[in-house]
Amino acid sequence: MTDSSRPSDHYDSSSSNTGDKIVQPRLGVVGYLRFFWRMLTSMRTALFLLLLLAIAAIPGSLVPQVSSDPNGVIQYKANNPDVAPILENLQVFTTYSSVWFSAIYLLLFVSLIGCVIPRTKHHFDALRARPPKTPANLARLEGFTSQGSAADAEASIAAGRQVLKRLGYRTELYTTGGSPSVSAERGYLRETGNLVFHSALIGVLVAVGLGGGFGYTGQRVVVEGYALSNSLASYDSFNPGRFFTDAALQPFSVALDTFVPTYEEDLTSKALGQVLDYTANVTTMVPGGQPEESTIKVNEPLAIAGTQVYLLGNGYAPVITVRDPDGNVVFSQPTAFLPQDANLFSLGIVKIPDGLEEQIGIRALFYPTAVLTDLGTLASSYPDLVNPQLTMEVYTGDLGLDNGQGSNAYALDTDSLTEIAGRAADAPTIKLGLGDSIDLPNGLGSVELTAIPRFASLDVHHDPAQGWVLLFAILVLAGLVTSLFIPRRRMWIKAVNGADGAVTLEYAGLARGDDPGLNAAVAEIAAKHLDHIGHKVES
């Protein structure tokens, strides 16, 4: 079955495709372009590019990616100093935005567009065309059945047309070689589905691209009692899309009132201390609106002003108060500690450049439920605040905050500092319970563990095309199901007038693509038709 809606190397298209082969001598510029275009839009190229895309996606799963695991990339580079620069040059750390990965999928989509457009045009024509002329010899087709009949030829064909119409076929009457026949076709939806499927893939790609380009994501650690406001200055980190402008930042604020985790408390349970639930109770504000109370949970982001706010992490943010020798407060604020294990043993850094005689840096460890291990060290045995303990190693010296370079708030470079309290110092590590205060060595002042609020790390995500991506994805699925499971069939019923005036009814069908049910369908139509014209069906 020749079918110009298919690329020439489709298995269904005519195999005598010498006409498709490019005649070498007449290749001008246009000839080359046409040749190239044919190649690009052939089934073989599509297949090749699909498989190539699958292979090209592999390296990004073996090597950490900047986008999903930036710390992993830093680690990897430190661990593999020899390979890392090569991988860096090959853009393996950014596989999915690399030149080579992009080239493959862009070529694939060009090929896809080149394939879909002519097929769409062809399909529109086919939708308006009449079912094809009845072949002269039905016996060579699928499911051929014939049955002698006493009914009138014209009348039985008219009846056959009705039967086919009722089954959803489009019909056309023909008379070939003196025999009236009805030619019928159904399943145009199959091709429609295929085209919807392929076009929707393009839709997904475009929507993903636009959403990423115009959207943004921002991360912010918010301590209980504090708020996040949707402005550039408010974020700890911010990733704008390529076409992002400040106008995309809808002004709103989200204040974290309380953060309430629920842990398995049953002492007999093996899951003691496991997280059962996290709830962030927040109050939101949009300009000109009233404050509104709301909650954010792990699988339940907050939708506000066309933007999503997600709860992605949490921990403790102990409030440490530092006073000078006269008792004046020089520092008093919560510091988010990074959780290190499931029981929220956490690590925090405090830097105090001003107010004391010397700059001090503190490396602190926090144990919400401190227990003494066999080794004599502290550990946390439960994530909630049962026996909170804070230990501190204190350093003095130049914190390096004035050199104009940004510094990592979660790291303390102790190379140029002097430890004044801790394992390597004369004074021991400072230990504080909630409300405790202790003098710093060298008469520098004092520190106090004032309060232990929690923090939530919130992710703000704005993607104006997200809904479109979903819509196209649903179309992909719908198109796929339609194109794979709706059979495209042609059916014929022919009434052959015999020499003796007897009529022989002939039935046959033809399928496009895989159609396991074709024979059964022909048999069913034959049975229905014979039944309809009152024919006694002998078995």
Place this chain on the structure above:
Amino acid sequence: MTETFVLYSNIAVYSAMAIYTIAFIMFTLDLARRSAAVAAPAEVGSTTRAGQLGSTALLEKVDAPPAVAAKGPRYLRAAFALTVFGWALHVGAAIFRGVAAGRVPWANMFEFTLTATALIVGVFLLVQVWQDLRFLGSFVVGFALIALGVATTNFYVDVIPLPPALQSAWLVIHVFVASLGTGFFALGAALSIVQLLQARRAAGKAVGLRFLDTLPGADKLENLAYRLIVVGFVLWTFTLIAGAVWAERAWGRYWGWDTKEVWTFIIWTIFAGYIHARATRGWRGSRSAWLAIIGFGAVVFNFTVVNLFFKGLHAYSGL
């Protein structure tokens, strides 16, 4: 209470494995018997080979060789009945596990394996209504046995509550549909393997498996495999989309090239390639069969190696 149900569940798993083992042996004996049955009338083999070259009429005959039909597949029937019985226990094990945990029984590697293998065997049983594919019994039951063996010895974990990220209706839908799709891919791959053997044999290369004479020809196998795989592909497409919707809810973005996402995408692309291969001249037959097998290999890889050794957000193996 939880403990009791966990105990029931574990007893049921081990019983199911014992019965699967017997079923596996019976299925294999059936294949051996087929070889013997074919060996007697030696001519059948040559007839088939001729038939492979083109005539469909001959191929049809090969589907039901009279010699075998006459004897009646005694081992086969016993093996199949045992599989049904083992499967009932297997499903029971999954249900008890779910009752014990008070949620769906697929929240860690052990439970995924338990439920996914139950679905694979379930798809195998159900497909028989449509087509007699019992000759794949050794493959399917053998696969389920190995998976269950690894799960019970290496993946076993106690029932613990769901972490917040998994507390979602999408856990029910996404994982279930993925496992169901895996069932179809598994059968498709099994058929493709037999297809390759048949094709080799048809090409005159000696394959010492005489029972192949009693199985459908390569073309028929290829069509069957295709029909199962497209169902799997639809389910996999749904899994991919559902996963993205869930990721948007739980992680704040619908797609982030997390390792598990990457492999789900790779698998999808391989099977899209498979479907194209079937429609591309020169790629039907053995080449597309290889793609089906590689695709299923990637599914297994995604479930084992990626879950256990690759770093990513999908850190739910519980190990």
